[in-house]
Amino acid sequence: MIFGRYPSRDKQDKAIAVSAKKFRSAVGSDTSNGLFGNMALYSRVSGSVGLITLQNPPVNALSAVVRQSLIDLMDRALSEPEVKSVVICGQNGKFCGGADIKEFRSDMTGPPLVPMIDRLELSSKPVVAAIEGVALGGGLELALGCHYRVAHSKTRLGLPEVTLGLLPGAGGTQRLPRLVGIPAALELITTGRHVTAAEALQLGLVDFVTDHNTIEAAVKLALSVAGKSLDSRRISTCKCPRPPYADALFEEAMQRVRRSARGAIAPVACVQAVHAAATLPFARGMEQEKQLMATLFTSGQARALQYQFFAQRAVSRWSTPSGARWDTSKPRPVHKVAVIGLGTMGRGITVALAQAGLSVVAVETHEKQLMEAKRVVSGMLERGAKRLGAPPALDKINYSCEIQAVADVDLVIEAVFEDMVVKKTVFRQLSAICKPGTFLFTNTSGLDIDELAAQTRNPELVVGMHFFAPAHVMKLLEVVYGRRSSSQAVATAMKIGKNMDKISVAVGNCSGFVGNRMLRPYLDQAFFLLEEGATPELVDQALEEFGFAMGVFRMSDLSGLDIGWKVRKAKEMVSKTHQDCRYSPLGDLLCERGRFGQKTGRGWYQYDKPGGRVAKPDPWLHSFLEKYRAQRGFVARRIDHQEVLERCLYALINEGFRILEDRIASGPEDIDVIYVLGYSWPRHRGGPMFYAQMVGLSRILEKLEYYHQLHLDIPSLQPCSLLRKLVANGRPPIHKWVEVIKNPHSHL
Numbered sequence: 001m002i003f004g005r006y007p008s009r010d011k012q013d014k015a016i017a018v019s020a021k022k023f024r025s026a027v028g029s030d031t032s033n034g035l036f037g038n039m040a041l042y043s044r045v046s047g048s049v050g051l052i053t054l055q056n057p058p059v060n061a062l063s064a065v066v067r068q069s070l071i072d073l074m075d076r077a078l079s080e081p082e083v084k085s086v087v088i089c090g091q092n093g094k095f096c097g098g099a100d101i102k103e104f105r106s107d108m109t110g111p112p113l114v115p116m117i118d119r120l121e122l123s124s125k126p127v128v129a130a131i132e133g134v135a136l137g138g139g140l141e142l143a144l145g146c147h148y149r150v151a152h153s154k155t156r157l158g159l160p161e162v163t164l165g166l167l168p169g170a171g172g173t174q175r176l177p178r179l180v181g182i183p184a185a186l187e188l189i190t191t192g193r194h195v196t197a198a199e200a201l202q203l204g205l206v207d208f209v210t211d212h213n214t215i216e217a218a219v220k221l222a223l224s225v226a227g228k229s230l231d232s233r234r235i236s237t238c239k240c241p242r243p244p245y246a247d248a249l250f251e252e253a254m255q256r257v258r259r260s261a262r263g264a265i266a267p268v269a270c271v272q273a274v275h276a277a278a279t280l281p282f283a284r285g286m287e288q289e290k291q292l293m294a295t296l297f298t299s300g301q302a303r304a305l306q307y308q309f310f311a312q313r314a315v316s317r318w319s320t321p322s323g324a325r326w327d328t329s330k331p332r333p334v335h336k337v338a339v340i341g342l343g344t345m346g347r348g349i350t351v352a353l354a355q356a357g358l359s360v361v362a363v364e365t366h367e368k369q370l371m372e373a374k375r376v377v378s379g380m381l382e383r384g385a386k387r388l389g390a391p392p393a394l395d396k397i398n399y400s401c402e403i404q405a406v407a408d409v410d411l412v413i414e415a416v417f418e419d420m421v422v423k424k425t426v427f428r429q430l431s432a433i434c435k436p437g438t439f440l441f442t443n444t445s446g447l448d449i450d451e452l453a454a455q456t457r458n459p460e461l462v463v464g465m466h467f468f469a470p471a472h473v474m475k476l477l478e479v480v481y482g483r484r485s486s487s488q489a490v491a492t493a494m495k496i497g498k499n500m501d502k503i504s505v506a507v508g509n510c511s512g513f514v515g516n517r518m519l520r521p522y523l524d525q526a527f528f529l530l531e532e533g534a535t536p537e538l539v540d541q542a543l544e545e546f547g548f549a550m551g552v553f554r555m556s557d558l559s560g561l562d563i564g565w566k567v568r569k570a571k572e573m574v575s576k577t578h579q580d581c582r583y584s585p586l587g588d589l590l591c592e593r594g595r596f597g598q599k600t601g602r603g604w605y606q607y608d609k610p611g612g613r614v615a616k617p618d619p620w621l622h623s624f625l626e627k628y629r630a631q632r633g634f635v636a637r638r639i640d641h642q643e644v645l646e647r648c649l650y651a652l653i654n655e656g657f658r659i660l661e662d663r664i665a666s667g668p669e670d671i672d673v674i675y676v677l678g679y680s681w682p683r684h685r686g687g688p689m690f691y692a693q694m695v696g697l698s699r700i701l702e703k704l705e706y707y708h709q710l711h712l713d714i715p716s717l718q719p720c721s722l723l724r725k726l727v728a729n730g731r732p733p734i735h736k737w738v739e740v741i742k743n744p745h746s747h748l
């Protein structure tokens with residue numbers, strides 16, 4: 001079980017591509033002497049070709065048993081005199097998803113990958129990789145050890161190890177640049193980007209691409225190259241092509257990864273490893289790769305990134321406190337969806353739905369706005385289609401000014417203005433117009449789902465969908481179940497999210513849900529720090545050094561200070577007197593002066609013009625802060641980066657524990673996925689709850705207690721009782737937290 005979730009169903013792919021099995025029977029091959037290695041199959045096809053099929057569902061990962069089987073079966077192929085060449089393929093139309101990432105968390109056993117691939121390359125008989133589906137990480141490195149590579153046209157290839165905090169440590173950093181050149185190798189290895197078969201062919205990464213039976217094509221090639229010299233086919237023996245501008249290339253790559261990686265160490269190590277390929281003989285380059293890998297492999301960043309990899313998959317196995325679960329709740333089929341309100345969010349949602357192949361009725365009440373929305377949506381679809389090389393899904397959308405147009409849809413996503421009164425009116429209308437059983441989903445960033453559901457005849461059909469802007473681009477979707485949402489409605493929302501290529505996280509209903517609820521104490525601390533003597537520059541610098549793409553104030557300037565101001569005014573926070581509980585009016589005061597951020601050219605920073613993007617420290621703001629402090633009795637003191645991080649991040653984490661305790665999120669992975677995908681939490685730090693574990697729960701508790709004692713008027717700094725309980729329970733690892741939450745008397 002991973003991270004305390006339900007284990008996934010065996011996701012054996014019903015392969016589209018013709019499988020090795022089918023091919024074997026099609027060519028009437030010699031399977032009678034087939035031998036089952038533990039997780040690879042050996043057979044002889046076309047008389048003289050040894051066919052090795054990796055068999056480790058769902059992605060044929062190179063686990064210890066697979067590696068051993070591969071070695072045994074290669075030995076067998078080499079020892080059989082009738083066998084003149086070898087083809088390696090993967091079961092179920094997937095070549096190989098790489099090393100088994102689950103093994104990284106335990107003591108590695110079984111034969112290592114590097115000598116296995118070296119041995120393969122040294123084989124006296126030609127080895128052809130028949131690549132279908134995916135060849136990723138160790139899977140591609142295995143293919144690079146083969147002498148020839150044949151790929152199906154639908155295959156994706158890549159070295160995504162950097163996204164797991166690693167480098168392609170099975171020779172990938174040394175063989176890839178020798179094969180495709182330094183510029184392409186640098187780009188692929190430092191980004192982990194997958195390439196299509198067509199691009200792979202262009203790069204020289206594969207020798208041949210087929211639309212037909214890949215194994216048949218590979219066997220044909222294997223037959224044709226049998227007995228031929230392999231000297232030029234062993235990549236490790238090739239010289240790495242070194243362009244004259246190589247030094248500048250490495251310099252530029254290093255600068256790029258340092259800039260974009262924001263403290264992540266793996267991309268830097270990737271550049272260093274490729275540099276070794278360019279400057280050292282293969283064996284010494286491999287030594288360098290090994291050394292760099294050793295540092296990465298045990299790093300906290302690798303643990304964090306691998307945790308995030310599994311967390312993003314675990315969130316699909318959702319559950320609610322009332323007992324609804326992913327594996328017992330069936331989504332209802334949805335063919336036609338309506339989107340109500342075609343502002344920025346509604347347009348993005350319309351695009352995402354149409355791109356997912358759903359029929360969409362897009363509704364906006366005013367003709368002029370409808371036409372404008374149609375123009376923008378069509379443009380977005382056309383640009384997206386161009387990128388993907390597919391036709392735009394323009395005909396999937398019908399535009400209407402009439403809300404009655406939604407009468408026959410299966411599902412509505414309401415995306416009108418974020419205002420409870422407006423939304424309630426729309427929900428009452430929808431409830432009256434829609435056919436019975438229509439799901440009514442609302443796009444909201446924090447409004448009460450139960451209050452909206454109460455406006456309808458069937459509150460069980462109502463679910464919240466918190467999209468993130470731009471809605472057709474951002475991967476995250478918070479699916480918010482209310483008190484009365486049916487499990488079918490939740491399952492349907494999760495399924496629609498998946499269809500739109502989102503990572504959906506099911507969360508409970510509360511003000512701000514998970515993401516925005518945790519943001520509140522974080523923002524509050526940032527304001528309080530300004531009151532106590534910090535500047536926006538200092539706070540932002542601390543957060544950016546931590547790994548956020550933008551500090552809180554630069555982010556606030558970008559999104560517009562007026563948005564939060566409107567919300568605070570609606571909640572009457574601006575006008576209220578705050579007696580027991582500290583409230584900073586700094587944001588409100590800036591808005592009152594027309595400083596809305598980038599759009600007005602002034603906010604927490606100054607910009608050269610309204611709409612300008614380069615933030616510069618603003619002397620006006622510094623003197624404004626001084627006057628503010630003097631008027632309100634704050635004595636400015638020196639604040640360092642450590643305090644900024646502790647106050648902002650620990651307050652946010654504390655709210656995360658409250659969310660877990662309230663069962664709004666069903667596990668820490670939910671929170672961590674939401675923060676990494678929706679709030680730019682640095683991925684190499686895993687997410688706020690994973691970070692809390694890395695820092696140590698006792699330390700977080702101790703620091704919160706300390707700051708709370710200093711600021712008794714800030715309740716969000718008061719340590720949550722779940723945090724205390726976890727510390728009292730001996731600080732269990734993150735995957736055991738759920739046990740403590742579910743069983744308050746648990747003694748782990």
Ligand SMILES: C/C=C(\C)C(=O)SCCNC(=O)CCNC(=O)[C@H](O)C(C)(C)COP(=O)(O)OP(=O)(O)OC[C@H]1O[C@@H](n2cnc3c(N)ncnc32)[C@H](O)[C@@H]1OP(=O)(O)O
Nearest residue numbers: 008059061097098099100101102136137138160169170313
């Ligand atoms: C040194 C390091 C070396 C040599 C490496 O090779 S590191 C691994 C490099 N490979 C990768 O990073 C590939 C990771 N996998 C994927 O990108 C995708 O899973 C996929 C493109 C291969 C397939 O995608 P999809 O069809 O959408 O399926 P899922 O992503 O949902 O995955 C299905 C389940 O398989 C588990 N999985 C996938 N890859 C691996 C792996 N390499 N090792 C172990 N397990 C893997 C994945 O976690 C899913 O299972 P659950 O988590 O849902 O239980």
